[in-house]
Amino acid sequence: MSNAEKKANWKIFLVALAVTLFSLFLSLLVTYIVTHILHGYMNPTSVVIATIVPTIVAGPVTWVIESYRRKAKDALARLQLVKDELEHQANHDTLTGILNRRSFIAGIADKPDGVLISIDVDHFKRINDTYGHAAGDVALVQITQAISNAVRESDLFARLGGEEFAVFANDASYENAKDLAERIRLAVNAVDFLPEDGVRHELSVSIGSAFGSESKDFDAMVAIADQRLYCAKENGRNRAVFPDASDLKQVA
Incomplete structure (x- = not known):
């Protein structure tokens, strides 16, 4: 007893x-x-x-x-x-423990102003094909931890599915959002991912962005951010693409 x-x-x-x-x-x-x-x-x-x-x-x-x-x-x-x-x-992703897509959308529903940062892991299929899906899961967990350390406590961070992540920075200025994206990129670059025999495999992410002044609809913001993310992919990956500040002012 x-x-x-x-x-x-x-x-x-x-x-x-x-x-x-x-x-x-x-x-x-x-x-x-x-x-x-x-x-x-x-x-x-x-x-x-x-x-x-x-x-x-x-x-x-x-x-x-x-x-x-x-x-x-x-x-x-x-x-x-x-x-x-x-x-x-x-409400949370099983593998990484962060918010899932459903709870992420619900979390930003009452936040009209903010920046959506869309994040995609570069060459993730190559990681799975080379080292196996278990190693890919390890990479996702390490990337999640790195991004979690880079974002602010007030930011919403979620895994949207697969190797796709998103951060919503509420009431962030244009410069603060760019700084946040750069912190995320560098944090992922610094991850010590050792999938085989202690040999480090460099990780990187491509980042796109969308501002609340461009659209208040979540799906539309995702489409805008994804378009810029694809632009980052096409221009060499491991980078963040933001609109010109002057263009945002014209939209606003």
């Missing part, structure tokens, strides 16, 4: 004892009043009955009730843990 179970049993015992003593007192008091009204005195038989009945009944009944109450409380606690775990699984 664990210390927690022993402590719980002691609590039940003390509750049962308290209930028994109170029941005994109440039984004697009621018996005293009734016998004095009927007979003018309290005979020994009445005292014995008034003592034995609550002692036999109150303690065991209280013990049973408290035991079931404790079990019900423990069961509810376990159900709450399961509920919390299911909610976490529903």
Whole structure:
């Protein structure tokens, strides 16, 4: 029996004892009043009955009730843990532990102003084909950790699927967004991914961007960011593509 179970049993015992003593007192008091009204005195038989009945009944009944109450409380606690775990699984990516696409979209629904940074791992298929999917998963986890360290606490970070990630920086200026994208790029470059015999395989990401001033619709922002991401891919990868600041002002 664990210390927690022993402590719980002691609590039940003390509750049962308290209930028994109170029941005994109440039984004697009621018996005293009734016998004095009927007979003018309290005979020994009445005292014995008034003592034995609550002692036999109150303690065991209280013990049973408290035991079931404790079990019900423990069961509810376990159900709450399961509920919390299911909610976490529903809102987070299984492999990396960060937000998934659904919760990411829900998270930015009430944030009209911000910057969407679309991130795609460069040559990820080559990693899977060369080292295997298990190594690819390791790379994704390491990349996730690197990006997590680069973003701000207020930023939303999610895995949209496969090797695609996204960051939503709320109320970030144009320069702050560019600095954030550069931190992300350099953080991924610095990852020590050692998939085979301790030999380092350099990792990199291509980054596209879309601003809330260009569109308030999530799908439209994704399309804009992806277009710039493809531009980054076509121009050598391992880079971030942003619109000209003057173009943003014209859109706004």
